[in-house]
Amino acid sequence: MEIVNRPKKKKNKLGIRRTEFIIAFLAPTLFVFCVFYLYPIITVFVTSFCKWDYTNITSPEFFGWNDLWNNYDYIFNKYPFFWEALKNSTKWAIVGAVVQIPIATLIALALSRKVKGIKFVRIVYIIPNMISTAAMGVIFLQLYNPSYGIINPIIRLFNKNFSDSILLLKGPAFVAMTCAYIFFTGTTTLMILGNIMAVPEEIREAAMLDGASGLKQDLHITIPMIKGTLKTVSVLAATSGFLLYNEVYFLTKGAAGTYSISYVIRELAITSPRTQFGRANAVAMIQILAGMVIILVVSFVYSLSPKKEKH
């Protein structure tokens, strides 16, 4: 149960020890951050303003203040796949939060009930998430294959002459790729389920006495109580949607308008024979900024929903 911040007691008395404690507990994580991530973050930021490609791979060269935005200019105005990729990644982020979270929540609610065989369903439901996204990509490539997959025969029930590959049709390709991961909410459901089950029994019982049971109870009692978790999983789902890579790599390689931001980064930095690290890092900066936008938007949306002081 969340409780609003309270002023700290005994702050003065334990002040020093408190500071020490905070530092000690944060230190390992911050150390890891510095060793592992600090250098790359700074590199990404600085070199997004540098000429850095195959000609000067060990010595990135600052563009100078006049040409500061050269890489960004290329990405925004010349590179053919950037806007498409940004649009797709944004859509995937939104779909992650808007579609995946409700599905995961509904299933978590269903899984929280005591029904026969529920433990079996709880385990089976998370298994697809144990398969790597790369392997899932290979599996779905087979399922979507027009000659021997399972999707085309289904479409043919409605449209007899359909013989195209859905992964090459603008629009359907995007939907097909989304379907290749969106329904596998096992880990998200697990997090939500964990929180639902931690809702104290007494609260449920109190609600029952008030006449709220079943779905009504879920809607008015359970969901508000797990709001914090829903916010966290929304952020994570939107993030992983935005960073979608393996689905693009295994299913379409960007054909039919399905580039994603992380795919574009790899394209520029590795696939291109000219090793365009500078430009790739300009896209990476956009990716990091997009992450900030995601967290702000999700926090904003959750702050809008009605307060839950009810019980």
Place this chain on the structure above:
Amino acid sequence: MKRKLVSVLLVAAMGVSVLAGCGGSNPVKTDEDKKAAVSDENVLEFYHGYYQDKSEWAAAQVMRDIYDEFAKAHSDGTVTFKPIPVENRDDIVSAKVAGGSFPDMVDVGGAGVPQSAISQNLVYDLKPYIDENKLQDAVGLNYTQHDMDGHIYAVHDQIESRGLWYNSSIFEKAGVSVDALKDWNSFGEAMTKISALNDGTYGYIGGQGSSYIVNSIMASTENGKKMLESELTEEIINSDEFANAFKTAAKLDQANGSDHTTDDNGNLMAEFNTNGKVGVLFNGVWNASGIDASLVDSIEPSLFPGNIAIASAGGGLAVSNKMSDEKTKLALEFIKYMTSKEVQEKIFTEVQANPCNTTVDLNALAQKSGDAATIKLAKACSEVNSADTVVIDMNYTWGPDVDKAIINALMECAVSGTDVDTRFESLKKELLALIG
């Protein structure tokens, strides 16, 4: 209670396998420590991509054996030769290059030596050694195709040679003669006849395959061939040759249907090699080893219409520029060994690839082996080697990102009703941006 017991047992079993995992490798570790103690100066590390288990890909084992034999023959020298199979070769090389270093020696396979490594002067120029030892014939196509302003930075022991493979019984059934493979018009008609059989068979596997159609149509004119051999420029993108090549391929693809396209031939190859459902497969000579025994009599190699073959040295063996003389000497020795007649013959008969050494008599070897696949391979290789026009794969000259953009555009054109001209115009814009 029982369930508890089972779970305890399972955990125990996993624990044992953890221990097995560590225990098994401990001796290896100490072994390595010893080697590492000898210091890098005396070890020539050679990274290659033949990591697959023997049971999955016998050729990988053959290659490893070839490497080991060299290591054994030079085990008494001051420098130890150490071949290392790596799975993520491209990223390892790129990480090293980003740090200003290069593997001692690496077989970059078909990926090509990174330009970033060459421009930093990290890669050893092999040309003087080849000239000095008169290895021109031994390295074959490498000598001309890999010549960059008088420098040669890689020697590929096998030539990536491509033509097409066709299923003669499907051709017969559809009333198509082999002459249909003479030009792209009759090729298109033949494909239509095959799809008209309406028994599930279809013309060819498009996508990656159709990029070779573009490649070979470009090569059919003198001008177009020159374009393929140079870097991609704005002029090429706007040329009639390129427009014609792309549009012809795209129209063929559309007639063939988007359900028969793939960006990676490997995905659909079995439909041709095993199930016999496809008329034509655009694949390299190595496909000989993949043909199922039941189809071996009906599947034949041929060149692209216009007597054109695509052959590329691609990447190959590249040597670091920053090694001691002893190490460099051994590395060069190794390149000589890999292109020697003995090893090249093995690469042909056992790895089933087109060897780079032009002095190897493929047909004689094939006859001697008597193996059906090897005979097919010999036929395919000698057709490629004696083609009127031999051209490089544009993937190497124009770059994989350009190649991919073209393949994506072709695959989208394969969807029925797509306007090829419009798609081509947007492809042109994409390519212009990619080279900018």
Place this chain on the structure above:
Amino acid sequence: MKKFKKEKTVKDMPIGTKIFTYLCLIWALTVSLVPLIWLVLSSLKKDPMARPGFQLPDSICIDGYISTFRDLHVLRYFGNSLFVAGISVLISVVMISMSAYVVARMEFRGKALVNILLYSTMFIPATALTYPVYNLINNLHLYDTRAALILIYSCSGIAVSFFVIKNYYNNIPRELEEAARIDGCGYFKTWLMVIFPIARPGIMTAAVLAFLNNWNEYYWASLVLITREKLTVPALLSTFTTSFNTNYNGLFSAMVVIILPPVVLYCIFSKFFLEALSGGAVKG
């Protein structure tokens, strides 16, 4: 006594809720079983393309399973992965459950910055991390050791663990800490004796996520490990794809085999975090 109460709750479910619950469960089963059944069926077909979809195999072909176990040393891969993933999960989860506690529960300057920095780590592309990490591993003389991979796994993915664990701490009532504090516990003791045990289910959830990520991680593994004896599970899949062909029978068989250990581990451990929670372990 408790159990009885809960069953009563079920019976009291309104009919609409009941139907809704079963619909959700059927959906959950369908979504997860369709790819699984397809995968297992395909792994039993000699050529999955010749008899596609959900057709039963004409003859059961277990070649893929045989080669996975006999030729490919699957147990060695399991051992490596369990060892590497296990230890790095342990390290990262302990580390993160400490820092997440401080951020969730205490006010200090720079807290927002810590949040933002950790969150931003998710968005740094692997291409930007590759060279610095590769360099770090080489400078520490850890190249081609399992320690390198443990180091990388302990450091990567900290953001997800951080958010999951922090979220769980937020659900624990502050009264518990205050009570402990009044009893004379210091900050560390409060965390270790009171908070950590209560947060264990949440921490274990984070551990499960991290473990699954590490179990399937291929990019870093193939970058820093080159001795075949040390490679982890995903390398098992890559052996079925040569430059020229893919052995789908083998590939699908190996996919089935490599999810077995996580499934078994999950079955064993799920009762420690899911079942332990039922009825509200976190009492207000």
